[in-house]
Amino acid sequence: MNTSQQQIPIHYTPDDHHNRPPPPVNQGGRLRRHHSAHYYMHRVKESLTTRVSKLICSVFLSLLFIVGLITFILWLSLRPHRPRFHINEFSIPSLAQDNGFASAQATFNVTARNPNLNIGIYYDTMHITLYYQNQNIGGEPFLVPFYQEPKNSTILSDTLSGTKLVVDEARWAQFVAARMHGLVSFRLEVATAIRFKVAGWESKKHKMHANCEIGVGPDGLLIASYRVPKCPVYFT
Structure with a gap:
């Protein structure tokens, strides 16, 4: 062991x-x-x-x-924020008459608002055009070029009549037919070129379009619900 x-x-x-x-x-x-x-x-x-x-x-x-x-x-x-446009008033007083085309005129009142806090806007001459079923039925150059201060509003108001409003009997008959359904629809376009100003700096020009949808009742006056929405604005 x-x-x-x-x-x-x-x-x-x-x-x-x-x-x-x-x-x-x-x-x-x-x-x-x-x-x-x-x-x-x-x-x-x-x-x-x-x-x-x-x-x-x-x-x-x-x-x-x-x-x-x-x-x-x-x-x-x-x-910079783009300007804001609102329809305040629009009327075709003679729309209540079947043969009112002879004295037809369209009165509009539009607000252009600069919503920017520190930026001003230069506007070139504006062109107002009224459309019915996407067809031009009148318009005019409106206002001389002007400058809009920040947080400021400008009223665009005028009347289209005579050669500024092209309405014949056939067109008026279309208005009357639509009136029977309680609504005649138009579109008001505001076209111009704008520049933004910040202190001593200015932007280049931008072509701007504002399209305002308009609904007129049998009395020829703007329907209240069309005063609420702001008009779409786009640049080209």
């Missing part, structure tokens, strides 16, 4: 340090290494460089964010 061998502990005196065996290795089989001062200085320097780089990047990104935010706010406040 084999028996396990027992190791006898060996004790060394302080004078026997030359005879001591080398220190044991760690579990990984490698000796512990002690880094030099140069190594630690390099690590500290590398750490400081990384921190400074991160700080510079943070400052740059913060400045970029602030500049972008300011630019966005200025864009929102200075972004």
Whole structure:
């Protein structure tokens, strides 16, 4: 029978340090290494460089964010909004008469509103055109060029009659037939060119059209529900 061998502990005196065996290795089989001062200085320097780089990047990104935010706010406040148009009044007084075409005239009252807070609008001469079933039945150049202050309204009011309103017996018969159904529909177009003004800067000209749908009752007056919607505005 084999028996396990027992190791006898060996004790060394302080004078026997030359005879001591080398220190044991760690579990990984490698000796512990002690880094030099140069190594630690390099690590500290590398750490400081990384921190400074991160700080510079943070400052740059913060400045970029602030500049972008300011630019966005200025864009929102200075972004021009197109004018707004509303029909206030429209009437063809003689529409209640079957043979009223001889004295036919159309009276309109339209509001042009500049909704911008800090932006003015220059208008060229306006052209007013009245349509029935998408056919031109009259119109005229309206107003001389003018400037509209921010948050300001201008009333466009006039009467189309005579050569400005082309209505014959056949056309009037169509009006009367539609009147029997309680509604005669027209479309009033306002066409002009506008420029926006911000402080000392002016934009280029933009051709603008406002199309106002009009509904007239048997009495020749504008139906109340057509006063509420604003007229669609588009540029060409």
